[in-house]
Amino acid sequence: MQVADFIFSLKPYEGGKPIDELKRELGIEHVIKLASNENPIGPSEKVIDTIKNAAKDVSLYPDGNAYYLKKVLSEKLNVDESNILFGNGSDEIIELLYRTFATNPNDEILYCFPTFVEYKIIGASFNKKIVELPLKDYSYDADALIKAINSNTRLIFLNIPNNPTGTIMRYDDVKNIIDASGDNTLIVIDEAYYEYAKESSDYPDFLKLYKLPNVVILRTFSKAYALAGLRIGYAIANSEIIDYLNRTRPPFNVNIIAQAAAMTALNDDEHLKETIKINELGKKYLYSEFDKMGIKYIKTYANFILFDASMDADIVYQEMLKSGVIIRSMTGYGYKTFLRVTVGTMQENRIFIEKLKKVLNV
Ligand SMILES: Cc1ncc(COP(=O)(O)O)c(C=O)c1O
Known part of the structure; x- marks a missing residue:
């Protein structure tokens, strides 16, 4: 072959x-x-009980729109349901971002490295040009990123906190990157470790950027919520971006057990x-x-x-x-x-x- x-x-x-x-x-x-x-x-006992209960339903297809889970999350985050999309892990959403927004042969992807390697692996599988800049003092280098943006830059990945260094970016630096990007450059703020990071008083509130036309925030149930094996993560963005992602998303991408478990985990403060x-x-x-x-x-x-x-x-x-x-x-x-x-x-x-x-x- x-x-x-x-x-x-x-x-x-x-x-x-x-x-x-x-x-x-x-x-x-x-x-x-x-x-x-x-x-x-x-996971907690409550989540384990939910998983056991949900097992009897696995002969059915899951709810492709994750109706109940979306409702719970939208109340928790105080964002509209039209601003949320679930994925089979945030990994899948990264792939959907490529599939939906990096569709031209000349599109470039930009981020600093070392960071989460899936940005590179998925980008390579879509045959995209990857522009990798070095971290500065183990952190994303906002000035260098801004200099590297051009009209072909389609996705910019900002991993905050950054895996594997654990460092964060300042709010103003992220805002400057967004402001320096054109309407067709999407800034992806990957907050896989958000629940841990928000414990620090100096951790910025990046969620308030979600309504901007070219920003997506990614979070996951795999880390603090202890559901890595069930594969569920989510994106928060303006409804136009969510709508486009829904067009390329497989219809039943998040399984029935993951949806039920995530709902219980979200309520288990x-x-x-x-x-x-x-x-x-x-x-x-x-x-x-x-x-x-x-x-x-x-x-x-x-x-x-x-x-x-x-x-x-x-x-x-x-x-x-x-x-x-x-x-x-x-x-x-x-x-x-x-x-x-x-x-x-x-x-x-x-x-x-x-x-x-x-x-x-x-
Ligand atoms: C920065 C970052 N983003 C995304 C992911 C993927 O998470 P998920 O399990 O939701 O696919 C990870 C997992 O290690 C990660 O470290």
């Missing part, structure tokens, strides 16, 4: 190693995964509070242990921390794997001595530090 050159040269996305795979490979019983920024305490509390405690603990070990790290607004092991990160990754701890090496992002660890439960954080000390010999 022949495929186009740009398809041939694609590489599949490499996620964090699954726990069961490592257990099988090493024949060990206890493995912890701090590699994919998942919620370490899982207590579980979200607990999740945030565990993350804040974990961050403090990891910062203080890194400080004691003399390890440089980047202060995070999310549920992961980028740190510098001061040695080949792939070796650290492999050695940590052997001790049953899965984290992420950042060599593929050009950070040869950096790794990213997801903040876990206190017990997981302690095990991670104990094993890291052994591997780094400190």
